[in-house]
Amino acid sequence: MKIEGSIALVTGANRGLGAAFARGLLAAGASKVYAAARDPASVSLPGVVPVRLDVTQPEQIAALARELGEVTLLVNNAGIAEFRSLLDPNALDALHRQFETNAVGPLRLVQAFAPILAGNGGGAVINVLSVLSWLTMPGSGGYSASKAAGWALGNALRQELKAQDTELLAVHSAVIDTDMGRGAPGEKIAPEDLVQQAIAALQAGQPELLADPTTHHVHAGLVAQPRVYIGASS
Template sequence: MKIAGATALVTGANRGLGLAFARALVERGAARVYAGARDPGSVTLSEVVPIKLDVTKDEEVAAAARQASDVTLLINNAGIAKFGSFLADGAIEDTREHFEVNLVGPLRMARAFAPVLAKNGGGAIVNVLSVASWINSPLLATYGASKAAAWAFTNGLRIELEGQGTQVLGLHAGFIDTDMTREITTPKSSPETIVKETLDALERGDRQVLADEVTRHVYRGLTAEQPVYLSAFSRPPA
């Protein structure tokens, strides 16, 4: 997948990682970048096309697919993260909300845009996942469960869209320095670093990108004698 000349849609593009994706796509020569946001007025990047898009609303996703019918690259970035354990008050409600945004949202987008991508030559989908796809802790328990489900969805979608020539790339990363993680004091990667790693992987034709050392450390531990997911997440030694 080549970025130069592509037409991209980024969900949740008004801030944080989504804004970094939109800016980088413009800088790399994308022909057009649609910036999806619940409030399109919150999109401040002048080089993009704001589009009203709440990934939890069927009608807005369908409208986006009609408006952005020239898309060749879909970046499913929109997501939420709430703190709390599985046994905390409100965990049931938080689980439903996490799954609706972090799993069903990308599923809605994929169902709406797969025919668009097929019509436009195949293109690519990037799903923003997490190191929490593989390892969990009471800090982000229900969030991690939703990202684990989104990883399974990504792997299945990749196989399902292979026949139409659509590249599906899963992005795994640890904490990123955005508004979403402002209350977390652990070291974080910059959004720009994560975006660069992801777009480079996309252009190489990769199917998965481990965008920081924390994620690579966890991934290596998945098949260890004592698999890393059997204990709470801890950062690798410096």
């Protein structure tokens, strides 16, 4: 898909990676970028059109789809992370919140905008996932499960969307240098770098992007011995 002349909707676009996607799409020639956030007043990027969206609210998704019939690119970026033990008494509540935001919300958005994308020639969807789609670390069980679900749903949607000429790009990375990743150890990828890679991958028609060496290593470990997702042996 060509970015030049496209009309994009980016969720979670008020800061971090979402704001970087909005900036990057404008720089790549998108004719309009709708920047979605729970509070549109929190979107301060010049050149975008702020819109209200909480991805956990189906009625807001439906209303936005009725308004934005010109969209040709949907960027499912909004996400949350709550790191805690799965044995924590509040783990199920945290799991529910992460699934609603990281897996169910993006699915609802694709369902709502698929007819719009089809009517506008096919277009594309970008799903922002994570290296933790394939790996868990201490405390990441709920987040990893939500991203793994998002990955599986995206793989299924890619096959279904093919019939209407809509592409789906899954973006996986390790820690991104944003507020969400600020306290995490290790090297971090700049959000601008990730966006540039995602735009290039989309324009090349790729189905999946592994954005950094850590993600490549973990992905390769899915078929290694021992499997990377088993974790360290005691």
